[in-house]
Amino acid sequence: MLNFFLKNFVWHLKNFKFFDNFIIYYYYYIFIIFFKIFDQDFNSSNEWCKKNISKSKLIKNKFFKNQSFKKIYFRKEKKSAANVNLLFSIIKNNKNIKKILETGVSYGYSSYAILKCIKDRKKSILYSIDMPYVELSNFDYVGSVVPKNLRSKWNLLKCPDRYGIRLLNKMNLKFDLIHYDSDKTYFGRYNAYSKLYKMLKKGGIFISDDIGDNHAFKNFVISKKIRFYIVKYQKKYQGLFIK
Numbered sequence: 509m510l511n512f513f514l515k516n517f518v519w520h521l522k523n524f525k526f527f528d529n530f531i532i533y534y535y536y537y538i539f540i541i542f543f544k545i546f547d548q549d550f551n552s553s554n555e556w557c558k559k560n561i562s563k564s565k566l567i568k569n570k571f572f573k574n575q576s577f578k579k580i581y582f583r584k585e586k587k588s589a590a591n592v593n594l595l596f597s598i599i600k601n602n603k604n605i606k607k608i609l610e611t612g613v614s615y616g617y618s619s620y621a622i623l624k625c626i627k628d629r630k631k632s633i634l635y636s637i638d639m640p641y642v643e644l645s646n647f648d649y650v651g652s653v654v655p656k657n658l659r660s661k662w663n664l665l666k667c668p669d670r671y672g673i674r675l676l677n678k679m680n681l682k683f684d685l686i687h688y689d690s691d692k693t694y695f696g697r698y699n700a701y702s703k704l705y706k707m708l709k710k711g712g713i714f715i716s717d718d719i720g721d722n723h724a725f726k727n728f729v730i731s732k733k734i735r736f737y738i739v740k741y742q743k744k745y746q747g748l749f750i751k
Contacts, residue, residue: 686713
C-alpha cells in the first residue's frame with residue numbers, strides 16, 4: 509500500500525498539473541477509512557441495486573430495440589471488469605449511436621467493442637478518458653488491445669477524468685452514448701454524472717459501472733427524476749438510463 513502511494517505521489521509530482529487530483533483522491537480515501545464509511549455505504553447501496561434489478565426482457569426492449577444480445581470475442585483476452593457484451597449489444601443494435609464518450613479504459617476491451625461497432629458508421633467517433641495506471645511500469649498499456657486499424661475514429665485522452673470531461677465540455681460536444689467507468693468515489697462520481705448528463709443528447713444512453721459501490725447513481729437519478737435500469741454482472745451492478 510505504501511509503495512503504491514509513493515508511486516502515485518512521484519507520478520503526480522512529475523505531472524504536476526494533475527497534482528490536485530492526487531490530493532483530492534487520497535484525502536477522500538483517508539476520510540472514509542478513518543470514519544469507516546465505505547462498508548456501510550457499500551452494503552446499503554448493493555441492497556438497493558439488488559431490489560431494483562431490471563428484467564432482461566425490459567433491457568432488451570429499451571436498449572436493444574428487441575434485437576438479440578450480441579457477443580464479442582477477443583483473440584487474447586485478459587481479465588476485463590467491464591460488461592463489454594452489454595455495451596457491444598446496445599451499440600450494435602442502435603445504428604444512430606455515432607458519438608460516444610467513455611471514462612475508464614484500462615486495456616481497452618470496451619474501447620475495442622465500441623470501435624468495432626462504429627468503424628463503418630459515417631461521422632462516428634469515440635472519445636476515451638483514462639489516466640496512466642502509475643503502479644505499472646509501462647504507461648502505454650492503456651488501450652493496448654485496440655488494433656491500429658480501429659484507431660482512426662478514436663481520440664484517447666490520457667488524463668484524470670475531471671480534466672478530460674472539462675476539456676470536452678469546453679468543446680461543446682454532445683454524445684449519443686456515455687459509458688462511465690472511472691473515479692469510483694461518491695463525490696467524484698456524482699460530480700462527473702452532473703457534467704456528463706449535460707453532454708448527453710436528448711434520447712442518449714448513459715451507462716455507469718459499479719453503481720453498488722456507493723449511493724451516487726441512486727441519488728443522481730432520484731434527484732433528476734430519471735427512469736433507470738439496473739443489470740447485474742459478475743457480482744456487480746450497472747446502471748442505465750435514457751435522457
